[in-house]
Amino acid sequence: MIEDPLEELGKRLLSYESSDAQFGEKYRREISTLLRRELNPIGRWVQFLAGTVFVLVGLFGIVVAPHMTNPPQPVVRWAGLVGCSYMAVWGVAMLICAIWCLNPNRYQVLWFSLGTLSMVAMAAVLLNGSWQAEDTMLREQLTHGAFALLGILGVSTIVYFLEYYHKQTQLKLLELEYRLAGLAAKMERE
Amino acid sequence: MLRKREAVYQELLVRRCQDGRPDALEELIGLWEKRLLYYIRRLVEHESDAWDVLQQTWIRVLASIRNLREPAALRPWLYAVARHVAASHYRPELLQRAKTDAHVDPAGVPEDDWVPRYDEALYIHESLAHLSLEHREVLVLHFLEGMSVPEIAAVVDVPSGTIKSRLYYAKRALRAVMAKERVS
Numbered sequence: 001m002i003e004d005p006l007e008e009l010g011k012r013l014l015s016y017e018s019s020d021a022q023f024g025e026k027y028r029r030e031i032s033t034l035l036r037r038e039l040n041p042i043g044r045w046v047q048f049l050a051g052t053v054f055v056l057v058g059l060f061g062i063v064v065a066p067h068m069t070n071p072p073q074p075v076v077r078w079a080g081l082v083g084c085s086y087m088a089v090w091g092v093a094m095l096i097c098a099i100w101c102l103n104p105n106r107y108q109v110l111w112f113s114l115g116t117l118s119m120v121a122m123a124a125v126l127l128n129g130s131w132q133a134e135d136t137m138l139r140e141q142l143t144h145g146a147f148a149l150l151g152i153l154g155v156s157t158i159v160y161f162l163e164y165y166h167k168q169t170q171l172k173l174l175e176l177e178y179r180l181a182g183l184a185a186k187m188e189r190e
Numbered sequence: 191m192l193r194k195r196e197a198v199y200q201e202l203l204v205r206r207c208q209d210g211r212p213d214a215l216e217e218l219i220g221l222w223e224k225r226l227l228y229y230i231r232r233l234v235e236h237e238s239d240a241w242d243v244l245q246q247t248w249i250r251v252l253a254s255i256r257n258l259r260e261p262a263a264l265r266p267w268l269y270a271v272a273r274h275v276a277a278s279h280y281r282p283e284l285l286q287r288a289k290t291d292a293h294v295d296p297a298g299v300p301e302d303d304w305v306p307r308y309d310e311a312l313y314i315h316e317s318l319a320h321l322s323l324e325h326r327e328v329l330v331l332h333f334l335e336g337m338s339v340p341e342i343a344a345v346v347d348v349p350s351g352t353i354k355s356r357l358y359y360a361k362r363a364l365r366a367v368m369a370k371e372r373v374s
Contacts, residue, residue, distance in 0.1 A: 035216055
């Protein structure tokens with residue numbers, strides 16, 4: 001018995017469609033490349049250019065920061081070094097994504113961990129340096145900077161994990177609902 | 191109350207695609223490519239162009255599926271993307287016509303509840319080629335997908351009244367062509 005005449009009609013219409021196998025093969029090759037490559041050409045170029053800029057600026061900073069004499073405090077040199085190293089590492093990661101066509105959104109956990117590490121390192125340097133700094137004003141500025149970094153880190157950690165678990169829970173609930181709907185359909189048939 | 195299994199499956203698939211899972215994207219393509227190709231082939235002239243449009247459609251879909259807020263709207267959204275790609279590459283008149291179409295009051299359009307028998311599918315398939323582009327398009331969406339008037343309106347981006355009227359005249363035109371084909 002036909003339950004929905006339009007549904008059956010649609011199926012039959014599809015069955016009458018013929019196509020050239022050559023076109024189909026070419027299309028399938030392109031689609032499999034598309035699926036393997038997680039980045040489109042524009043996204044790839046953006047990643048590549050941004051990654052190159054980050055690496056160059058980061059490397060330049062790594063070379064220059066240890067020799068900075070103005071301001072003379074070592075803490076400034078250390079903070080500069082940590083910041084520039086992080087920039088260079090991030091740039092390398094962007095270049096890897098561009099070269100292997102990987103979608104950076106899929107590696108959010110890695111980016112987040114890198115960011116967290118660098119922020120902690122930066123805050124540690126600033127807090128440690130602030131006690132050694134002779135200039136009171138600089139000491140205060142560094143301490144405020146360090147706490148601001150830790151504050152940003154705390155808020156972004158909470159937001160990140162809330163979003164992550166919200167998304168995962170939503171998917172789990174949907175999977176459960178899908179199974180229940182399948183059971184209900186089965187019971188109805190029986 | 192439980193939702194229909196298909197609706198849940200569709201939402202799950204969209205959410206997994208939005209999460210960037212390659213297996214879900216592959217599943218989405220496998221599920222829709224045949225039907226989208228059928229629709230696109232009724233819009234563009236050559237088969238090679240249709241395959242090209244289908245490929246471009248997937249590129250756009252994969253790039254923008256994260257922006258799809260309502261998973262229930264997946265079906266009209268996919269067809270709208272395909273239509274837009276076809277129009278921008280091969281059929282600019284599809285977009286121009288949408289702008290110039292006059293607004294039609296849905297209440298003034300007569301009802302036509304004709305649902306063809308499924309064993310008439312071959313006649314319909316062959317007769318579609320003899321219809322105008324705008325009639326062919328609404329009929330494919332209606333017969334192939336069982337889309338309602340508001341859903342077709344969302345794909346074609348014109349008011350529901352216009353679609354209702356277009357569907358009415360398209361069904362009449364199709365019946366006329368089918369009758370002629372049967373006689374010959």
